[in-house]
Amino acid sequence: MIFKNNPTRREWLGATLAVAAASALPLNAWAQRKYPQQPxxxxxxxxxxxxxxxxxxxxxxxxxxxxxxxxxxxxxxxxxxxxxxxxxxxxxxxxxxxxxxxxxxxxxxxxxxxxxxxxxxxxxxxxxxxxxVPNVLVVHPQKGPRNVAELVARAKAEPGKLTYASAGLGTSLHLAGVMFERASGVQLTHVPYKGGAPASVDLMGGVVDMMFDTVAVSLPLVQSGKTRALAVASAERHPSLPEVPTFAELGFKGVEAxxxxxxxxxxxxxxxxxxxxxxxxxxxxxxxxxxxxxxxxxxxxxxxxxxxxxxxxxxxxxxxxxxxxxxxxxxx
The missing domain is CATH 3.40.190.150 (Bordetella uptake gene, domain 1)
Incomplete structure (x- = not known):
């Protein structure tokens, strides 16, 4: 800061404040940086x-x-x-x-x-x-029904006889079964397991009649012929299972899980x-x-x-x- 002649006290004070403000700019700019400033x-x-x-x-x-x-x-x-x-x-x-x-x-x-x-x-x-990742209804490839209509007919003929496995009480696999029961008017028997893996093993062994499982888990089993997919519980067909209809297509509204x-x-x-x-x-x-x-x-x-x-x-x-x-x- 350059002054003409001798600076007054007011001029000195103003110059000091100006320098202080200028030196504070980088700190203020850092503090006001947009989110995020850390991981x-x-x-x-x-x-x-x-x-x-x-x-x-x-x-x-x-x-x-x-x-x-x-x-x-x-x-x-x-x-x-x-x-x-x-x-x-x-x-x-x-x-x-x-x-x-x-x-x-x-x-x-x-x-x-x-x-x-x-x-x-x-x-x-x-x-x-x-x-x-939507759920898909799968059955045993030989013992299970060929389609949902056949499954519903069997279930209505013998209420409570057909069983469906899940990964546990209250899981999405269990509640998908509840959705299906309500939409189709059938009565099934729920068999909860401690996880989806043992449930899948028993389905493939013919111990239970059906189960809902995620497409991600079921896909390799369906592709290898170890299970058969009957319907997908989503609003649209799944790109990995394009030939498998949705429940809505089959007339069962609200089965999306x-x-x-x-x-x-x-x-x-x-x-x-x-x-x-x-x-x-x-x-x-x-x-x-x-x-x-x-x-x-x-x-x-x-x-x-x-x-x-x-x-x-x-x-x-x-x-x-x-x-x-x-x-x-x-x-x-």
């Missing part, structure tokens, strides 16, 4: 290497490019997803700890557990829907952060490489972000509450 953590409330984990890691890799920041996936399994969901519900709402919610945490669990540790609808801000996943932030996350997360998620899901990878996992993607995703979650909670009640499952 973003996605909590997957299930074990690694499962369907939800694989979907998440595929999307997260592309999201990190969109956000120009690391997106880290952390598995926090337990209590059918409730442990991870509750942890995120209590996390600081700053956009750095997010939840990959699912058909369990934001569908069935609110009705299956008296105290899941979180409010699925009110404790989260829905960001974006990743996609779903599967495993879905989506991104959630803790309630109270700033609107600009939510908007940036939605932008990054939507861009990642629109990437051709991501879409190809998800299709390879049997995932069907639907554009569902923001308010549309919130409405979807609300309907999932309502629908599952009805199914749990119809199945006479007492909350834990």
């Amino acid at each position: 973003v953590k996605l909590i997957v409330p299930f074990a690694a290497a499962g369907a939800i984990d694989n979907i998440t890691r595929t999307v997260a890799q592309q999201m990190s490019r969109e956000l120009q920041q690391s997106v880290v996936v952390e598995n926090r399994a337990g209590a059918a997803g409730n442990i991870g969901a509750a942890a995120v519900a209590r996390a600081q709402p700053d956009g750095y700890t997010l939840l990959v919610g699912t058909s369990a945490t934001h569908g069935a669990n609110p009705s299956l557990f008296n105290k899941p540790g979180y409010d699925a609808f009110n404790d989260f801000e829905p960001i974006a829907y990743f996609g779903s 599967g495993t879905w996943a989506g991104l959630f932030a803790p309630k109270g996350t700033p609107a600009d952060v939510v908007a940036e997360l939605r932008r990054a998620s939507d861009a990642a899901l629109a990437d051709n490489g991501v879409r190809t990878s998800l299709r390879g996992m049997g995932v069907q993607t639907v554009s569902r972000s923001g308010p549309a995703f919130r409405e979807f979650v609300q309907e999932e909670i309502r629908k599952n509450a009805q199914l749990v009640k119809a199945a006479k499952i007492s909350p834990e």
Whole structure:
């Protein structure tokens, strides 16, 4: 700062403040940088290497490019997803700890557990829907019926005789069976197993008559002739099973079930952060490489972000509450 003649005290003070303001600009600019300024953590409330984990890691890799920041996936399994969901519900709402919610945490669990540790609808801000792996009804290739019409006829002739396996009480595989019973007016006997794998083994061995399982798991068994697919529980035919009709095509409305996943932030996350997360998620899901990878996992993607995703979650909670009640499952 250059002065003419001798500077006054006021001029010296003004010059000092100007220098101080100029030197503070880099710090202020750094502090006001747009989100994110540090790695973003996605909590997957299930074990690694499962369907939800694989979907998440595929999307997260592309999201990190969109956000120009690391997106880290952390598995926090337990209590059918409730442990991870509750942890995120209590996390600081700053956009750095997010939840990959699912058909369990934001569908069935609110009705299956008296105290899941979180409010699925009110404790989260829905960001974006990743996609779903629909269930498919499969039977024994030789002993099972050739189509759904034949299955329904057998079931109505002998109510309660036909059995269907599932991965456990209250799972999407179990509730898919409840949907089918309600839509077709038949009475089946549910046989719960501790996981889908032993249920599949008994189906192939002829111990049980049928089961609903995810397309991702069933596909290799169907292709190898170890099971036969009768119908897909989704709104549209699955690209990996183009010859298999949907239940709706066969006249059974409302039989749509599967495993879905989506991104959630803790309630109270700033609107600009939510908007940036939605932008990054939507861009990642629109990437051709991501879409190809998800299709390879049997995932069907639907554009569902923001308010549309919130409405979807609300309907999932309502629908599952009805199914749990119809199945006479007492909350834990």
